[in-house]
Amino acid sequence: MSPYERLMSEAIPTRPAPADPRPVWTAAQQAEHVRALLEALDGWTYHRDTRRPHLRLVGDQPEAA
Secondary structure, three states: OOHHHHHHHOOOOOOOOOOOOOOOOOHHHHHHHHHHHHHHHOOOOOOOOOOOOOOOOOOOOOOOO
């Protein structure tokens, strides 16, 4: 038996289907969820500290002596 044939003769592992699949949301449930998210985000602001950047470019900088 060739290595390919041995490989193909092995059982392919499968996992069982979940016992209770995730429920499908109705259009009304989706609309309510979007409304709740938009309400929670209304007036929200992001306070970013612009004095200290999180990332900095290192590539084209001259080396310190």
